[in-house]
Amino acid sequence: MGQLLYTIFTRLYPLFARLLGLFNPKAAKWVAGRNRVFNRLQQAFAAEKRPVIWVHCASLGEFEQGRPVMEALKQSHPQCAVLLTFFSPSGYEVQQHYAQADYVYYLPMDSPRNAARFLAITRPVLILFIKYEFWYYYLQAARKQQVPLLLVSGMFREQQPFFKWYGSFHRSMLGCFTHFFVQTPAAAGLLKHIGVTNVTVSGDTRFDRVLQIAQRPRHIDGIEDFCGGLPVLVAGSTWTDDDEELDHYVNTHPGSRFIIAPHDIGEARLRECEQLYKHAIRYSAYLALLQKGESAAAGTNTLIIDNIGMLSRLYQYATICYVGGGFGGDGIHNILEAAVYHKPVVFGPVYDKYIEGVEMIEAGGALSVPDALHLEAAFERLLSDQQFYNETATAAGEYVASKAGATGMVLQYVQEKRLLTS
Structure with missing residues (x-):
């Protein structure tokens, strides 16, 4: 039932966005940014031979969390290309020219076909989702292709479906992640309670980001x-x-x-x-x-x-x-x-x-x-x-x-597990 409701939601969301876009500029940008996105991805990645690190952020706030990790990975693995995707216009419209990413796109709406096609085109060797992005078919495609998948600066609360009696569908998404880097011991405790133990309490990478700015x-x-x-x-x-x-x-x-x-x-x-x-x-x-x-x-x-x-x-x-x-x-x-x-x-x-x-x-x-x-x-x-x-x-x-140091923990894990070629 959970998967059926999720599929209905992901199919209806673009329709509502198109209707809303008739009088809402933000919704219009959400729709326009995904127009012919696969054609543009195909052209951009046709000649790409470098290993690709895919980082996905919901919006601008999550980008600021992911940014120190992206920049650290780019510095330590300059042979890799960075693909940055956003769900929301408030992230993409501000950071579409972000210099440390080789590619910046809207994430196509989640579906079995879109997820398989997206990964087939971009061929990532490492995927990082920031904070709380959980797109079922993308996660399943990553697990099927055995691409290492990390959740960075994750935050979990008892009220979320993962921890409810009806949350089996949501819990199935957690099994797709290679490792979780969470902000608090409480979040780690919630995951442990449902049998998820591949967890590190790293803190929040936003602390590293604001220290960089200052x-x-x-x-x-x-x-x-x-x-x-x-x-x-x-x-x-x-x-x-x-x-x-x-x-x-x-x-x-x-x-x-x-x-x-x-x-x-x-x-x-x-x-x-x-x-x-x-x-x-x-x-x-x-x-x-x-x-x-x-x-x-x-x-x-x-x-x-x-x-x-x-x-x-x-x-x-x-x-x-x-x-x-x-x-x-x-x-x-x-x-x-x-x-x-x-x-x-x-x-x-x-x-x-x-x-x-x-x-x-x-x-x-x-x-x-x-x-x-x-x-x-x-x-x-x-x-x-x-x-x-x-x-x-x-x-x-x-x-x-x-509170500094979360970025270093993620980087250390990537290096120790040899998730990227040297």
């Missing part, structure tokens, strides 16, 4: 000029609920600077931010003024970031970092990108599914707030109590540094 800081045009030596709050990956909690504080503190990076940068969302933040200018408009030798209007204290890809570097300019998602949706976004710069991190109340949020609060490097009043109180305390600020900032940075 060790190679890059200047962002116009940001220092905008900050002007004043206290700076960088609010990253905000949703409407986050902005509605923040706007009063932002609008009533003209002597500070605020950089707002919405999770969605569609025009409607940007206009919403402009309505909430009364003294704001978009980053693109601000840069245009600077290029003309002009400055923003007097009283402007808020910069709305209207591009994707610079948030992880924006946090370096912050006095305090706020990370969105905690007042709505599924929970907080990537708090490690902020904490790695030894900055205090503040977020909303929805964070319990994110182990790094729980641990960083316990370590004293982050604050969770339930509403706008407590949010403003947290900001005021951090700005007025220097000892508290220093302790929180130090704890945040030390927490990230203490």
Whole structure:
């Protein structure tokens, strides 16, 4: 029954995507990116003689987890080609020109025919799925062809079907993996309980990634000029609920600077931010003024970031970092990108599914707030109590540094098991 329902889902999903694509740009990109994808793959791989490492990520967040492993494998095995695939447009559209991958494509929708055809064309010698991607027919095809398959930075929870009485179909997918690298001992314990023991508790490769970024800081045009030596709050990956909690504080503190990076940068969302933040200018408009030798209007204290890809570097300019998602949706976004710069991190109340949020609060490097009043109180305390600020900032940075090393564990396994030719 599980396989039947899965097959129905994978067949209906593209149909719904096409219908949704008539009025949703993201869905339209999902459909367009898969148009004639096998023809393009066939042409690209026709002359490829190198061993191929296939890395699959759901979206941009999983790409950031997989990136340090891809780059380490590319460096240690330069004779190999890297094939990077995405399921979501939010990953592919941003990273389709990623320099460390030889090929970047959307993953064709899962089916027996597509999976067999994809592997026949690309001929991978090693496959890495990042975090929680489980595509039944691709996994079965990899096992049938005996291609080593690793799950990197895996995260398992008791609520998932793998651990339920009705989850036999999902459990069958786990048997396709050669090895699991999971983030926590709890995840390893869940797998062990159902008889899966080919597991290493490696931690999360995102820690390695954010440490790489922080060790190679890059200047962002116009940001220092905008900050002007004043206290700076960088609010990253905000949703409407986050902005509605923040706007009063932002609008009533003209002597500070605020950089707002919405999770969605569609025009409607940007206009919403402009309505909430009364003294704001978009980053693109601000840069245009600077290029003309002009400055923003007097009283402007808020910069709305209207591009994707610079948030992880924006946090370096912050006095305090706020990370969105905690007042709505599924929970907080990537708090490690902020904490790695030894900055205090503040977020909303929805964070319990994110182990790094729980641990960083316990370590004293982050604050969770339930509403706008407590949010403003947290900001005021951090700005007025220097000892508290220093302790929180130090704890945040030390927490990230203490979690490094997951990438090295994956690389060591690949080398010890001789999964790639030297």
